[in-house]
Amino acid sequence: MLISWLTASISYSQIASIPVGYNNPTLTKAAQSREMISALVNRPALGNFPSSHWHDSLKNGLLKVAPEGCDKIFTAQSGSEANELAFKAAFMLYRRKQRGEGVEWSDHEVSSCLNNAKPGSPELAILSFANSFHGRGFGSLSATRSKAVHKLDIPSFNWPQAPFPALKYPLDKFAAENAAEEKRCLDKVEELITTWQFPVAGLIVEPIQSEGGDNHASPAFFQGLRDITQKHNVTMIVDEVQTGFGATGKFWGHQHWNLTSPPDIVTFSKKAQTAGYYFGNPRLVPDKAYRQFNTWIGDPARVLMSKAVVEEILARDLVSQTARVGVALYSELERLATKYPQLVRNLRGKGQGTYIAFDTTDPASLVKKMKSLGVNIGTCGTQTVRLRPMLIFEEAHIPFLISALDKALGSA
Amino acid sequence: MLISWLTASISYSQIASIPVGYNNPTLTKAAQSREMISALVNRPALGNFPSSHWHDSLKNGLLKVAPEGCDKIFTAQSGSEANELAFKAAFMLYRRKQRGEGVEWSDHEVSSCLNNAKPGSPELAILSFANSFHGRGFGSLSATRSKAVHKLDIPSFNWPQAPFPALKYPLDKFAAENAAEEKRCLDKVEELITTWQFPVAGLIVEPIQSEGGDNHASPAFFQGLRDITQKHNVTMIVDEVQTGFGATGKFWGHQHWNLTSPPDIVTFSKKAQTAGYYFGNPRLVPDKAYRQFNTWIGDPARVLMSKAVVEEILARDLVSQTARVGVALYSELERLATKYPQLVRNLRGKGQGTYIAFDTTDPASLVKKMKSLGVNIGTCGTQTVRLRPMLIFEEAHIPFLISALDKALGSA
Numbered sequence: 001m002l003i004s005w006l007t008a009s010i011s012y013s014q015i016a017s018i019p020v021g022y023n024n025p026t027l028t029k030a031a032q033s034r035e036m037i038s039a040l041v042n043r044p045a046l047g048n049f050p051s052s053h054w055h056d057s058l059k060n061g062l063l064k065v066a067p068e069g070c071d072k073i074f075t076a077q078s079g080s081e082a083n084e085l086a087f088k089a090a091f092m093l094y095r096r097k098q099r100g101e102g103v104e105w106s107d108h109e110v111s112s113c114l115n116n117a118k119p120g121s122p123e124l125a126i127l128s129f130a131n132s133f134h135g136r137g138f139g140s141l142s143a144t145r146s147k148a149v150h151k152l153d154i155p156s157f158n159w160p161q162a163p164f165p166a167l168k169y170p171l172d173k174f175a176a177e178n179a180a181e182e183k184r185c186l187d188k189v190e191e192l193i194t195t196w197q198f199p200v201a202g203l204i205v206e207p208i209q210s211e212g213g214d215n216h217a218s219p220a221f222f223q224g225l226r227d228i229t230q231k232h233n234v235t236m237i238v239d240e241v242q243t244g245f246g247a248t249g250k251f252w253g254h255q256h257w258n259l260t261s262p263p264d265i266v267t268f269s270k271k272a273q274t275a276g277y278y279f280g281n282p283r284l285v286p287d288k289a290y291r292q293f294n295t296w297i298g299d300p301a302r303v304l305m306s307k308a309v310v311e312e313i314l315a316r317d318l319v320s321q322t323a324r325v326g327v328a329l330y331s332e333l334e335r336l337a338t339k340y341p342q343l344v345r346n347l348r349g350k351g352q353g354t355y356i357a358f359d360t361t362d363p364a365s366l367v368k369k370m371k372s373l374g375v376n377i378g379t380c381g382t383q384t385v386r387l388r389p390m391l392i393f394e395e396a397h398i399p400f401l402i403s404a405l406d407k408a409l410g411s412a
Numbered sequence: 413m414l415i416s417w418l419t420a421s422i423s424y425s426q427i428a429s430i431p432v433g434y435n436n437p438t439l440t441k442a443a444q445s446r447e448m449i450s451a452l453v454n455r456p457a458l459g460n461f462p463s464s465h466w467h468d469s470l471k472n473g474l475l476k477v478a479p480e481g482c483d484k485i486f487t488a489q490s491g492s493e494a495n496e497l498a499f500k501a502a503f504m505l506y507r508r509k510q511r512g513e514g515v516e517w518s519d520h521e522v523s524s525c526l527n528n529a530k531p532g533s534p535e536l537a538i539l540s541f542a543n544s545f546h547g548r549g550f551g552s553l554s555a556t557r558s559k560a561v562h563k564l565d566i567p568s569f570n571w572p573q574a575p576f577p578a579l580k581y582p583l584d585k586f587a588a589e590n591a592a593e594e595k596r597c598l599d600k601v602e603e604l605i606t607t608w609q610f611p612v613a614g615l616i617v618e619p620i621q622s623e624g625g626d627n628h629a630s631p632a633f634f635q636g637l638r639d640i641t642q643k644h645n646v647t648m649i650v651d652e653v654q655t656g657f658g659a660t661g662k663f664w665g666h667q668h669w670n671l672t673s674p675p676d677i678v679t680f681s682k683k684a685q686t687a688g689y690y691f692g693n694p695r696l697v698p699d700k701a702y703r704q705f706n707t708w709i710g711d712p713a714r715v716l717m718s719k720a721v722v723e724e725i726l727a728r729d730l731v732s733q734t735a736r737v738g739v740a741l742y743s744e745l746e747r748l749a750t751k752y753p754q755l756v757r758n759l760r761g762k763g764q765g766t767y768i769a770f771d772t773t774d775p776a777s778l779v780k781k782m783k784s785l786g787v788n789i790g791t792c793g794t795q796t797v798r799l800r801p802m803l804i805f806e807e808a809h810i811p812f813l814i815s816a817l818d819k820a821l822g823s824a
Contacts, residue, residue, distance in 0.1 A: 138551030
């Protein structure tokens with residue numbers, strides 16, 4: 001009983017994708033609704049024949065939590081697909097601006113694209129960061145840089161990668177060095193955008209590099225990215241597949257940045273239980289029908305689940321709870337870091353809800369010990385243990401997690 | 413009432429994706445099952461934590477209808493994703509053979525792939541056919557060749573396309589010319605495979621090019637492709653996203669070919685209500701964990717629906733029905749072709765169930781007239797009207813469809 005309660009709340013959560021606990025009653029109700037049965041049994045091709053409750057599903061679900069400045073949505077079925085749709089929107093916008101508003105496609109463009117040749121199939125790039133993870137489709141995988149096991153033997157596009165800041169902890173001790181490191185990375189981003197062999201149409205970045213090692217950067221760094229992307233006419237895509245839906249103590253990870261203008265596109269999946277992208281600029285809607293399209297365009301059954309997730313998060317104020325619980329959890333972990341300075345290094349995620357991680361000597365063995373103690377946690381990067389509890393993780397769970405960690409670390 | 417009955421059975425079926433009619437009782441029962449509620453509420457990361465009923469879902473569903481020689485399955489969420497996963501399997505197999513069994517990755521491969529550079533990110537191609545449609549991801553779109561609207565402004569891989577046979581109708585009248593045309597295309601396929609700038613690791617083909625204009629080829633042509641792919645060590649991928657699940661009068665379109673050995677990979681989606689690929693060769697399972705992977709790896713809720721679809725198709729013998737009804741429908745259409753020789757040209761799909769199409773002068777206007785008569789049918793290619801009724805289309809529906817078509821054609 002104890003173990004199942006712990007597992008349900010502090011576990012790795014199906015690769016950080018279970019938002020509000022197993023067998024959640026609000027979700028169960030949604031799963032049994034008439035709309036759900038219809039969505040399952042009569043699966044629509046949403047781009048052509050949306051069902052009568054489709055608008056309500058979005059309006060009272062995903063659109064209710066749309067990031068500021070991004071009030072439009074395109075639905076998808078996975079984070080990879082969401083990112084690729086965002087890339088396509090960025091490419092179409094880039095060429096639209098280049099071609100000039102209202103200028104028709106040339107015959108040469110039309111015929112060459114069917115042959116995968118220029119000018120119809122242009123050389124355009126998406127810039128991403130070293131250690132990033134953006135998915136496993138041929139486009140999203142070209143932006144992914146975290147591990148060879150994802151990428152080896154798969155053809156990819158010749159797209160640039162910039163360094164992501166390698167911050168030193170504790171942050172207050174290394175403030176000057178970290179600022180210099182972030183400046184170095186920003187300079188490199190601008191250099192790549194201005195010197196790459198062909199135009200960089202989009203930039204994609206995670207608020208916290210998750211799969212790549214829970215790497216953080218400061219709000220100033222992200223503001224710098226926003227400035228550079230605006231200056232050089234590059235679509236800024238924020239990949240919130242893992243950071244979205246509350247775990248950082250804000251609904252969207254990028255809300256921690258206080259940007260002077262919103263990102264162009266925000267993608268989501270995982271805890272949303274469905275996927276897609278938000279955007280604000282109406283010119284990101286392609287200029288012709290059927291350019292951004294596919295048979296299903298998401299899944300209304302999963303969108304109904306996301307509506308229930310949103311309902312549950314808002315009704316129980318789970319984002320505030322995660323922010324609050326994260327503070328308490330972080331100080332307990334600081335205590336362990338003092339007790340085991342060799343085994344709990346670079347503790348990070350302060351003020352980022354329960355999105356907390358630390359480096360350790362042998363993450364795989366620590367995670368295995370934790371599992372034997374009834375707690376399923378995950379690793380990331382090469383030396384990191386990451387915590388990804390669900391949003392229902394609360395103060396009462398902390399002692400169980402900490403005492404298991406203490407035991408596991410003590411026996412290392 | 414009449415219109416809704418017709419719409420339910422002979423309509424365009426959500427872009428050919430509704431298999432057994434709206435509000436089907438077997439599907440409704442599945443949608444209300446305990447397993448479904450669990451699959452919806454506790455969405456698992458199937459690659460790591462499959463639920464206890466996952467094996468049963470597959471075994472008594474999708475695996476029950478696995479094509480001969482392809483008894484293994486990898487699940488996905490869309491046809492595009494299924495095709496891209498198949499491409500990745502083909503690329504990994506190609507490099508595995510090239511590298512030699514058990515040979516470890518070199519440091520150079522590992523580091524270069526993170527930079528999207530050779531040798532870790534190799535130049536390898538998938539060959540597809542002119543007018544084909546295989547999806548809209550960056551890999552699947554590189555194989556798609558049907559229309560500029562899908563491809564324009566989106567970067568693509570430098571992959572080859574071969575001509576697909578342009579058969580002349582009626583087939584018996586043009587037997588010699590058609591055989592020569594198929595030989596020309598096969599020769600071109602072999603030429604491309606042996607002379608392309610870099611290795612062709614896979615070939616993808618639809619049994620009937622659907623989006624591209626309902627283009628057919630003979631069993632001999634496909635046997636030729638099988639021979640060439642085997643000779644040159646190319647993974648043969650049959651894209652059954654639209655042809656699979658019975659509409660051609662056999663469960664899989666490629667069963668019409670009587671190949672001497674099964675295709676390497678068969679992909680599916682649409683009427684399956686979920687997606688994925690079948691394969692036989694165990695070496696198509698990547699040699700390391702997490703190479704073919706993502707968070708969800710399909711959706712168990714949709715896989716439960718596919719199980720109900722399979723149940724319904726088998727219990728009601730709907731594939732045989734579709735074969736039988738297709739024969740009757742085809743002769744009625746032959747009658748219309750004789751009556752309107754200018755407006756019903758190149759009638760095709762004989763012996764292919766209800767997967768029937770014809771060319772006409774103004775497909776968009778004909779489809780519009782049909783809609784005003786209560787029948788929603790679709791177009792494809794540039795001059796074609798395609799019929800894509802559900803599998804529950806039966807003899808009694810034929811007169812309504814034919815009389816509406818007669819009326820629409822007569823007023824053209």
